[in-house]
Amino acid sequence: MPELGIPTPTYSRDDVTVGIVHFGVGGFHRAHQAMYVDRLLEQGLAKDWGICGVGVMPGDRRMQEALAAQDNLYTLVLTHPDGTWEPRVIGSIVDYRYAPDEPEAVIELLAAPTTKIVSFTVTEGGYNIRHDTGEFDIDNPAIKQDLTSEGPPATVFGLAVEALARRRARGIPSPTLMSCDNIEGNGVVARRVFTSYARMVDPELADWITQNTRFPNSMVDRITPVTTQSVIDELSLRFDVQDRWPVVAEPFTTWVLEDDFTDGRPPFEKAGVHLVGDVAPYELMKLRLLNASHQGLCYFGYLMGYRYVHDAAQDPLIAQFLLNYMADDAIPTLKPVPGIDLDEYTRTLIERFANPEIRDTIARLCAESSDRIPKWLLPVIRENLESGGHIVRSAAIVASWARYAEGVDEHGTPIEVVDRLAEELVPLARKQYTHPAVFIENTSVFGDLARSTRFVDAYTWALNSLHNEGAKRTLEALPVEPE
Numbered sequence: 497m498p499e500l501g502i503p504t505p506t507y508s509r510d511d512v513t514v515g516i517v518h519f520g521v522g523g524f525h526r527a528h529q530a531m532y533v534d535r536l537l538e539q540g541l542a543k544d545w546g547i548c549g550v551g552v553m554p555g556d557r558r559m560q561e562a563l564a565a566q567d568n569l570y571t572l573v574l575t576h577p578d579g580t581w582e583p584r585v586i587g588s589i590v591d592y593r594y595a596p597d598e599p600e601a602v603i604e605l606l607a608a609p610t611t612k613i614v615s616f617t618v619t620e621g622g623y624n625i626r627h628d629t630g631e632f633d634i635d636n637p638a639i640k641q642d643l644t645s646e647g648p649p650a651t652v653f654g655l656a657v658e659a660l661a662r663r664r665a666r667g668i669p670s671p672t673l674m675s676c677d678n679i680e681g682n683g684v685v686a687r688r689v690f691t692s693y694a695r696m697v698d699p700e701l702a703d704w705i706t707q708n709t710r711f712p713n714s715m716v717d718r719i720t721p722v723t724t725q726s727v728i729d730e731l732s733l734r735f736d737v738q739d740r741w742p743v744v745a746e747p748f749t750t751w752v753l754e755d756d757f758t759d760g761r762p763p764f765e766k767a768g769v770h771l772v773g774d775v776a777p778y779e780l781m782k783l784r785l786l787n788a789s790h791q792g793l794c795y796f797g798y799l800m801g802y803r804y805v806h807d808a809a810q811d812p813l814i815a816q817f818l819l820n821y822m823a824d825d826a827i828p829t830l831k832p833v834p835g836i837d838l839d840e841y842t843r844t845l846i847e848r849f850a851n852p853e854i855r856d857t858i859a860r861l862c863a864e865s866s867d868r869i870p871k872w873l874l875p876v877i878r879e880n881l882e883s884g885g886h887i888v889r890s891a892a893i894v895a896s897w898a899r900y901a902e903g904v905d906e907h908g909t910p911i912e913v914v915d916r917l918a919e920e921l922v923p924l925a926r927k928q929y930t931h932p933a934v935f936i937e938n939t940s941v942f943g944d945l946a947r948s949t950r951f952v953d954a955y956t957w958a959l960n961s962l963h964n965e966g967a968k969r970t971l972e973a974l975p976v977e978p979e
Contacts (some may be wrong), residue, residue: 502571502735505587507537509567512546512590515762517606517671519652520617521549521559526586527572527720527745529615529676533588535767542762544610548591550602552652560594562740568592571731571742575853582747583735595655599648606659607668612759614659615674616686618652621867621916623679623689628940632692643696653693660694660709661701670709672758676716678787679871680779683713683754712754715779717786719746719848721856746854748844752778777833784826785838786845788872789818792889793849794861795896799906799967805856809849813971818846821889824977828886829879863914865897866921866941874945881948886977888954895958896967898935901925906966917941929963932956 516533518525529547536542549568551560563570568589574582595602606614616622626633633639642654649655656673663670673690675682687709695702720743727744731737753764755771765771772778790805796817797808808814822842830838877890902925903911913922920938927934936955937946945951954975961970 502583502585502737504585505534505537505569507540507543507587509546509587509590512537512543512588513610514548514591514605515542515545515610516547516613516615517550517611518547518615518617519550519552519656520619520622521551521556521563521589521592522617523720523723523743523745524716524718525549525617525676526570526589526743528716528718528749528751529617530586530588531572531749532751532764532767532769533762534584534586536762536764537588539766541766545612545762546590547588548593548605549589550593550595550605550655552595552650552655554596557594557596559741560592563589563592565740571737571739573727573731573742573744574747575744575851575855576747577847577851577853579853581730581734581853583731583737583742596650599650599655602655603648603659603662606656606671607662607666609663609668611671613672613674613757613761614656615676616652617676619864619867620677620679620871621864622652622677623685624653625685625689626940627866627870628943632689634692634696639693653690656690657694657697657701657705660705661698664701664704664708669759670705672710672712672756672761674712674714674753676714678716678783678868680783680875681713681776682779683711683756683775687711708758710756710758712756713775713779714754715750715752715775715782717750717782718748719851719854719856720744721854722860724855744854746848746851748848750782777831778836780830781833781836781838781841783872784829784876785822785842787868788826788876788893789822789845789849790861791865791869791873791897792818792821792893794858795893795900796967796971798858798862798900798911799896799962801905803858805858805861806850806852806854808858809846813968815846815850817889817971817974818849819843821893824886825880825890826876828883829876859912859914862900864916865901866915866917869894869897870941874942877945877951881951887951888958888975888977891951891954892958892970892974894936895955895962898925898928898959899962899967901935902928928959932959 572586593602624633642649675686691702752770754775802808880887901921903922936942
């Protein structure tokens with residue numbers, strides 16, 4: 497028999513108006529920011545802070561259709577390690593626009609004085625940053641099309657900057673532009689890319705944005721796997737709920753947010769958000785421990801035959817490798833994190849990864865590595881090279897990515913390498929047997945790391961071991977660095 501009593505919004509959604517426009521309504525946004533706003537609405541707060549989602553990518557049309565069929569409602573399911581499912585219907589998204597169908601309406605929504613926050617979860621690669629220079633990529637064809645076309649813009653940058661131009665012309669205050677992506681200094685990065693785009697449109701507009709727009713940094717944390725058909729079926733079986741696109745997440749959640757807003761904000765602190773003056777220690781902790789450890793797990797795990805994160809995390813060899821990476825490589829690069837015991841945090845991470853009810857796929861963690869590794873792991877390596885710290889495990893993670901990028905596992909089975917640079921990286925990786933450093937000589941991803949003899953030696957040892965001995969024996973035989 498289906499279980500009963502799924503909580504649904506007790507507030508009147510008819511009374512909720514849009515105050516936040518969010519680009520990138522995927523699983524994470526719906527499990528995280530939208531959930532926090534829903535908490536506020538349940539308390540009778542934030543009725544002027546409802547969310548309108550905006551999609552700009554072709555795949556976003558499916559989200560528009562799924563939400564439209566459900567009055568923008570969806571089910572968030574927290575899955576506990578003991579098998580308990582904790583569902584709730586979330587009502588904070590009150591509208592959704594697909595920008596390719598109605599770009600002018602989206603621009604006007606962004607320009608409306610009632611829109612106080614424009615937020616983003618557009619993935620690490622969505623900020624159009626060159627890895628070698630850290631600057632906005634003006635050669636991106638989509639950016640060039642936006643800047644030269646007589647029609648309305650199509651990118652996030654073009655839509656937002658056009659709306660900011662209209663607000664400036666109309667004397668309307670700028671909204672806050674709030675990044676919620678896993679990027680170090682995500683607010684700083686957002687400021688850089690949006691003002692860079694604006695400067696190509698109108699230097700005076702860029703100056704206005706610099707003077708009038710806030711870009712708060714944030715740290716967001718909740719493991720949210722891709723929704724599968726089995727989740728949809730299980731939700732229907734357990735609770736008799738028909739949901740076209742529910743979202744599953746772990747019970748743990750954190751949002752640390754810099755309290756720096758242009759034109760007001762919801763009372764986020766009453767929903768459990770940590771409002772702070774400096775997010776940097778928290779975001780570095782999360783990016784270099786959780787996110788980088790995910791990369792440490794996924795390639796080795798895949799090559800060892802695992803396909804789910806929890807199975808790999810329950811392997812003592814992988815778990816110890818991750819703990820050693822965090823203790824020896826990552827934690828020494830971190831600043832003190834107020835209120836956090838880092839040793840306890842690392843142990844908790846392994847427990848979270850090992851939650852069998854999340855059923856997060858290793859393939860999801862392996863995707864878009866060229867956007868993730870440079871932001872999460874390479875800074876750890878660079879800092880330790882400069883300080884003389886540990887790099888063997890970090891270099892091994894890079895080598896495991898390079899081995900995975902060859903597109904074939906240890907049994908000769910093809911691997912689908914999902915990466916926006918796959919056409920460039922896979923052919924490079926396949927040259928590694930005769931030219932071991934060729935992958936890391938790609939300066940657009942690795943910068944000048946291939947000039948470091950110490951890094952190259954550690955990397956090539958791991959890569960040669962992966963080729964000759966396999967992933968399991970490589971982890972068993974990792975050299976011990978001197979203290």
